[in-house]
Amino acid sequence: MVTRSIETVAVIGLGKVGELVASLLARAGFEVIGFDAVERPCADFETRLLDVVDGQAIRSGLSDADAVVACLPYHLNIAVAEAAYDAGVHYFDLTEDVPTTERVVELSAVRPESVFVPQCGLAPGxxxxxxxxxxxxxxxxxxxxxxxxxxxxxxxxxxxxxxxxxxxxxxxxxxxxxxxxxxxxxxxxxxxxxxxxxxxxxxxxxxxxxxxxxxxxxxxxxxxxxxxxxxxxxxxxxxxxxxxxxxxxxxxxxxxxxxxxxxxxxxxxxxxxxxxxxxxxxxxxxxxxxxxxxxxxxxxxxxxxRWRAISWTTAASAVGVVELVAEGVLPHTGCVHQEDIRFSDLLATRSGALFAAAS
CATH class of the missing domain: 3.30.360.10 (Dihydrodipicolinate Reductase; domain 2)
Known part of the structure; x- marks a missing residue:
């Protein structure tokens, strides 16, 4: 059995897509901690309350995680990326916002021992x-x-x-x-x-x-x-x-x-x-x-x-990328761009296989 470089994943934001991201991560064998500003109990993974505008609270929440997936509105993602940088955990997000991604790329350049993978959703992603x-x-x-x-x-x-x-x-x-x-x-x-x-x-x-x-x-x-x-x-x-x-x-x-x-x-x-x-x-x-x-x-x-098409396509792509990093198919340091990822590798993950099943 391949040893994964990521075992515990924090998911911040359990809304339309975040809840499914967390569920697919648990389905793929990760230990998952879901964070949200309101109570969202779930049988598949542990959930905790978190003030997503409190940077110190985010840093504390990441103390138990190897990686974080930010499933928040784009203007909240930089705070999560900077908390991941400080905590030394791997970072993934779903943003389409260009300035947010530029900041994530900057962070990856000065902390090369962690991986930063922005824009893991549907488009970009x-x-x-x-x-x-x-x-x-x-x-x-x-x-x-x-x-x-x-x-x-x-x-x-x-x-x-x-x-x-x-x-x-x-x-x-x-x-x-x-x-x-x-x-x-x-x-x-x-x-x-x-x-x-x-x-x-x-x-x-x-x-x-x-x-x-x-x-x-x-x-x-x-x-x-x-x-x-x-x-x-x-x-x-x-x-x-x-x-x-x-x-x-x-x-x-x-x-x-x-x-x-x-x-x-x-x-x-x-x-x-x-x-x-x-x-x-x-x-x-x-x-x-x-x-x-x-x-x-x-x-x-x-x-x-049953999940909406926009929810499962976004979540399956993001979680498939986490799987690829965890299993060593993708680098676990530096910045990974979506165009660096092979479609065949994504389809070979448990979550990415959903695309093949739907075709």
């Missing part, structure tokens, strides 16, 4: 793992196009959306500038630009640039790939309505208000679907080629409980 793994099969790569949409299966209204993910995070993605590669060089471009039509399984969607979905991929592929971008998938007409909200109603500068309005108007649903669309172009087997990886992931029953 799983989408980057798939995209990089497809690109690795090409002799030369011209472009990598990544798209993800977490949507209701049965949309209603002009927005055609439901906030199964953090409304705060979605607004952040819609308003922050996006890093892309154009002509092989990194550029910053406005979010919600470069809209295009996409059809998956006969379902018509639209896609537009949004922030954060590429993680660190632009730096990794700069000078090697001519074009790289990440777009969010929505039902037709969605982005037009968002432009109306942000610009015609002059709400662009009040993100908190926008988040409250949208969450109230489009609350979560159980019948969601997560669309993934990866397209890589280049030279393969001596010929010009375009390879597509397209999936639609539905809600899944795990150990007798």
């Amino acid at each position: 799983f989408i980057g793992i798939v995209g990089a793994s497809v690109a690795a099969t090409f002799t030369t790569t011209r472009s990598i196009e990544l798209k993800v949409g977490a949507l209701p299966q049965n949309p209603t209204g002009l927005l055609g959306y439901a906030f199964n993910w953090s409304a705060e995070g979605v607004v952040n993605e819609y308003l922050n500038d996006c890093e892309v590669l154009r002509g092989g060089r990194r550029q910053m471009v406005p979010a919600l630009a470069e809209k295009e039509r996409v059809v998956i399984g006969g379902i018509e969607l639209e896609a537009a640039l949004t922030s954060g979905g590429l993680g660190t991929m632009c730096r990794t592929y700069e000078g090697h790939v001519q074009r790289l971008d990440y777009k969010t998938l929505r039902y037709p007409g969605h982005f037009r309505q968002m432009h109306f909200l942000f610009d015609e109603l002059n709400l662009r500068d009040d993100r908190a208000l926008i988040g409250r309005i949208l969450l109230d108007a489009k609350p979560p649903v159980n019948d969601d679907i997560v669309y993934l669309h990866v397209a890589v172009e280049g030279v393969k087997d001596g010929q010009p080629f375009r390879e597509n990886f397209v999936r639609g992931y539905l809600p899944m029953d795990i150990d007798g409980r």
Whole structure:
């Protein structure tokens, strides 16, 4: 039996995704301590109360752990990363926020004896793992196009959306500038630009640039790939309505208000679907080629409980990465980027195997 470098994992934030992250970790054989600001008793793992804005309380909570997975709104993650740095424990998170990730990378550079693995969710995270793994099969790569949409299966209204993910995070993605590669060089471009039509399984969607979905991929592929971008998938007409909200109603500068309005108007649903669309172009087997990886992931029953598609795809990717670090497949020091992870390795983990089961 392989000795793991990680035995006890703290999960901070037991919300829509965090609870399943903790459950999958326990299912994969880790000892788990779940922390939240409110009581959330669970039969699968120990739970404790924690003030997530109290840095010293976080440091105390990590004293019994080998690693921590932060499942919090993006603006709370830096405090957890810095606590992990001080406590000398391995750090994982689900953030899409670029400044948060930059801080995590800085911490990894000055504490090389721990591993820091930011952006382990769906996008960034799983989408980057798939995209990089497809690109690795090409002799030369011209472009990598990544798209993800977490949507209701049965949309209603002009927005055609439901906030199964953090409304705060979605607004952040819609308003922050996006890093892309154009002509092989990194550029910053406005979010919600470069809209295009996409059809998956006969379902018509639209896609537009949004922030954060590429993680660190632009730096990794700069000078090697001519074009790289990440777009969010929505039902037709969605982005037009968002432009109306942000610009015609002059709400662009009040993100908190926008988040409250949208969450109230489009609350979560159980019948969601997560669309993934990866397209890589280049030279393969001596010929010009375009390879597509397209999936639609539905809600899944795990150990007798049904989980939304956005919850299990995010959690399975994150926990699969923890498994890979613990088992020595990935480094247990320094900073690990999502594009460093092979899709085949992720599928070989107990949690990552959920993707194969759903395909």
